[in-house]
Amino acid sequence: MYRETINNFTAYSFMDLSSLKPALFTNNTAFDWLYPERVQQLSRRHWTPISIARQAARFLADAPGKRVLDIGSGVGKFCLVGAHYCPEAVFYGVEQRPELYHYAQAAKLAVQKNNAHFIHANFTELSFDDFDSFYFYNAFFENLDDDDRIDHQIEYSVSLYTYYTRYLYKMLDSRPSGTRLVTFHSFEEEVPPSYQTVQISDDLMLKMWIKR
Numbered sequence: 679m680y681r682e683t684i685n686n687f688t689a690y691s692f693m694d695l696s697s698l699k700p701a702l703f704t705n706n707t708a709f710d711w712l713y714p715e716r717v718q719q720l721s722r723r724h725w726t727p728i729s730i731a732r733q734a735a736r737f738l739a740d741a742p743g744k745r746v747l748d749i750g751s752g753v754g755k756f757c758l759v760g761a762h763y764c765p766e767a768v769f770y771g772v773e774q775r776p777e778l779y780h781y782a783q784a785a786k787l788a789v790q791k792n793n794a795h796f797i798h799a800n801f802t803e804l805s806f807d808d809f810d811s812f813y814f815y816n817a818f819f820e821n822l823d824d825d826d827r828i829d830h831q832i833e834y835s836v837s838l839y840t841y842y843t844r845y846l847y848k849m850l851d852s853r854p855s856g857t858r859l860v861t862f863h864s865f866e867e868e869v870p871p872s873y874q875t876v877q878i879s880d881d882l883m884l885k886m887w888i889k890r
């Protein structure tokens with residue numbers, strides 16, 4: 679493993695992934711080794727497990743060239759797993775925390791997935807017209823949850839939760855009929871009634887939706 683500093687953030691990448699390669703996209707522990715230890719420790723709680731990311735990506739990338747946006751992409755796990763299993767689609771991740779964005783970029787370099795792209799921004803700065811389908815792993819919940827936060831670098835508040843949730847609701851409601859959405863651990867407050875569930879996991883946490 680080597681360390682490099684990108685814009686003041688230390689990123690870790692593997693020059694030689696050969697020992698991990700067979701398991702990289704099937705085993706969460708192997709995948710998480712792409713990141714520093716602090717990021718690995720956040721994985722179980724904050725990053726999408728590989729099996730979920732694979733199912734969600736296959737649903738969202740239902741035709742070649744589909745542009746899939748992960749709203750709050752963290753260290754890029756959903757996008758990189760999606761890019762691996764759906765090579766004909768393009769995955770975009772938008773992330774507000776610069777440190778996590780840089781780890782996503784470093785992991786992308788390490789696994790060489792050119793159909794994954796990361797954007798450092800608040801999701802409210804993006805035009806949803808640039809994407810066809812959307813993945814949402816309850817990104818705004820951190821505003822309500824005092825325990826188990828990723829860090830203490832940003833402002834949290836109930837009003838931010840409400841603002842982001844309403845904003846996303848409006849954006850999703852304005853998408854064309856046939857738009858696909860996947861939610862994971864969502865309260866569904868951001869999902870307009872124009873979206874219908876077409877698949878639900880047994881534990882009810884993973885839901886796949888299509889806009890009427």
Ligand SMILES: C[S@@+](CC[C@H](N)C(=O)[O-])C[C@H]1O[C@@H](n2cnc3c(N)ncnc32)[C@H](O)[C@@H]1O
Binds near residue numbers: 753755801
């Ligand atoms: C639960 S994590 C999910 C990460 C990733 N989607 C995955 O599944 O592995 C949610 C992420 O959303 C980011 N986030 C929360 N609100 C955001 C916003 N308004 N704009 C961009 N990113 C945001 C957080 O910083 C965090 O990294």
